[in-house]
Amino acid sequence: MEVAAKSLLCNSDVDKVYLLAEDDKLPFKFPKEVEVLNVSDQEYFAEGTPNMTSNFSYMALMRAALPLVFPEHDKILSLDVDTIIRRDISDLWEIPLDGYYFASCRETHRSYDDYLYCNHGVVMFNLKALRNSGKADEVIDVLNRCRFRWVDQDVLNYLCQGRIKNLPSEYNVNDWTEKRPNAVRILHYAGIKDWFNQPAYLEYKNMPWDEVLNWRKERYGK
16 A cells, blocks of 8 residues: 555645555554545445455455545545556546546456446546435445445446446556556556566655655645
């Protein structure tokens, strides 16, 4: 989480980075731009429900609850911990989401002419639309009743068909999205076991927070 947060602050003009964790006593010291939210007492997914007993911890389900976790926000960018931002992505927040519940990158092997299935390692959520339409509550209800292989990703793709904006694959470069090696904005190490030994990861892991904040100030004036 720390490394993804560093790369995000270096490559976007976001005001705040939220880290969702099962404990607020993480072994890191974060600057004021980073806030850790302990969601261990979450009330959305009860013990014993189908997806709470899957191979994923309930943390994987928390994406589905973001509209309720952040009622004060209308839009939020969700990133997996194994993502590294390589180039400026500030323009992501300028992409219009009117009429859409979220924007993310198409998975080439699961999408068809009449069905768009997107990878949720990187998702720009229209939280306001999900709340106001009741779709956020519907997604949580379905997850509490039925078991899914890719949990929240499967349900959000299924229930939001027709209201999903397909992002260019440069915003989520991995083995399942379209290959664009010369246009990598966000690198997603999905399925790579030793991702924490990759050069792009180590670049930010070894970057002190002071250097991150100085770079951010020079680039974005924040």
